[in-house]
Amino acid sequence: MRPIDYTAAHDVKGALQTLAARPLDSAPIGGGTNLVDLMKIHVQNPALLVDINGLPLAEIQEVEGGLRIGALVRNSDLANHPLVRERYPVLSEALLAGASPQLRNMATVGGNILQRTRCAYFRDISQPCNKREPGSGCGAMEGFNRMHAVLGTSAQCIAANPSDMSVALAALDATVHVSGPQGERTVAFGDFHLLPGSTPERETVLRPGELITHVSLPASRFAARSRYLKVRDRASYAFALASAAVAIELDGKTIKDARVALGGVGTKPWRSAEAEKALIGQPADEVHFKAAAAAALKGAKPRAHNAFKVELARRTLVRVLALAAGLA
Ligand SMILES: Cc1cc2nc3c(=O)[nH]c(=O)nc-3n(C[C@H](O)[C@H](O)[C@H](O)COP(=O)(O)OP(=O)(O)OC[C@H]3O[C@@H](n4cnc5c(N)ncnc54)[C@H](O)[C@@H]3O)c2cc1C
Numbered sequence: 001m002r003p004i005d006y007t008a009a010h011d012v013k014g015a016l017q018t019l020a021a022r023p024l025d026s027a028p029i030g031g032g033t034n035l036v037d038l039m040k041i042h043v044q045n046p047a048l049l050v051d052i053n054g055l056p057l058a059e060i061q062e063v064e065g066g067l068r069i070g071a072l073v074r075n076s077d078l079a080n081h082p083l084v085r086e087r088y089p090v091l092s093e094a095l096l097a098g099a100s101p102q103l104r105n106m107a108t109v110g111g112n113i114l115q116r117t118r119c120a121y122f123r124d125i126s127q128p129c130n131k132r133e134p135g136s137g138c139g140a141m142e143g144f145n146r147m148h149a150v151l152g153t154s155a156q157c158i159a160a161n162p163s164d165m166s167v168a169l170a171a172l173d174a175t176v177h178v179s180g181p182q183g184e185r186t187v188a189f190g191d192f193h194l195l196p197g198s199t200p201e202r203e204t205v206l207r208p209g210e211l212i213t214h215v216s217l218p219a220s221r222f223a224a225r226s227r228y229l230k231v232r233d234r235a236s237y238a239f240a241l242a243s244a245a246v247a248i249e250l251d252g253k254t255i256k257d258a259r260v261a262l263g264g265v266g267t268k269p270w271r272s273a274e275a276e277k278a279l280i281g282q283p284a285d286e287v288h289f290k291a292a293a294a295a296a297l298k299g300a301k302p303r304a305h306n307a308f309k310v311e312l313a314r315r316t317l318v319r320v321l322a323l324a325a326g327l328a
């Protein structure tokens with residue numbers, strides 16, 4: 001039995017002070033659906049839990065045509081919010097494709113963005129893992145890597161980012177708002193998660209003691225034409241083998257603008273500028289959807305057990321583009 005200190009914070013300033021007093025061994029807890037899981041298997045071992053559920057960060061507000069989404073908004077509330085369903089269907093669909101209703105009722109926006117990889121070697125402390133223990137090696141590289149990433153991998157780590165919601169946020173040009181001992185700052189969603197490179201233990205630009213306070217979505221021209229499609233081993237309650245979030249703006253049958261992001265295949269939520277370039281200015285048809293899918297997966301580096309993901313991700317993207325364009 002390992003003793004754990006617990007304290008509940010009631011305002012952001014107080015939470016930051018408590019975290020700053022013990023920067024090395026404290027952790028904020030939102031829904032706890034990832035953190036507590038990892039504590040039970042000794043992968044994460046904070047000695048102080050700072051409960052942030054009492055902070056006033058559970059609101060969804062309309063701001064300048066866009067949305068400000070508090071870090072403590074529950075995944076189910078965000079998925080079912082009328083403005084999200086109407087203006088950002090891709091976000092609602094991505095959230096509803098994740099986990100189970102019970103988990104979504106607990107899981108928060110901040111916690112979902114920061115959830116850790118499901119790599120089985122990361123979650124087993126008897127196995128080597130450069131992410132959990134830098135320099136120890138990588139069990140997945142030559143091991144069972146069926147669920148692992150094919151894009152953004154490094155010689156140190158090939159773990160896939162598991163968050164469905166983050167794929168939609170990447171496509172929607174979201175901004176992450178952060179508060180910390182040095183004040184407040186904003187980070188473009190595409191810059192928030194880091195590629196593993198030679199430091200896979202560093203997953204985001206969040207610094208110790210910082211909190212995500214909210215996420216903002218810009219007013220979007222793509223509102224009505226955004227979709228999420230997830231392919232997985234079971235119809236529900238399973239992580240993505242491949243997923244795609246797209247938003248397109250059509251001018252007649254021509255694609256005027258496009259946003260594309262992939263999930264299940266990248267070491268971070270994978271926005272594909274290459275796929276977007278292949279779509280913009282082209283007719284919305286299967287030929288150009290296939291060209292975009294080929295561009296998105298061009299740099300893929302499959303391993304022994306996950307080569308199937310390359311074709312699966314291509315087909316997922318083609319299909320969801322057809323759905324967004326109203327052709328399927
Ligand atoms: C069985 C199972 C199936 C699942 N299936 C899916 C799935 O298909 N798709 C999917 O996307 N997800 C899935 N999930 C993951 C689930 O979505 C996450 O566990 C959840 O979103 C995490 O949110 P939370 O609020 O519970 O985070 P917590 O567990 O509370 O926190 C996660 C991490 O974020 C930190 N943190 C939390 N909030 C903040 C904040 N505001 N600022 C700074 N740090 C913070 C914590 O310290 C911790 O390190 C599944 C989970 C389980 C257990």
Ligand code: SF4
Nearest residue numbers: 119121129138157158
């Ligand atoms: S893929 Fe990454 S998370 Fe998984 S064992 Fe290798 S280093 Fe660890």
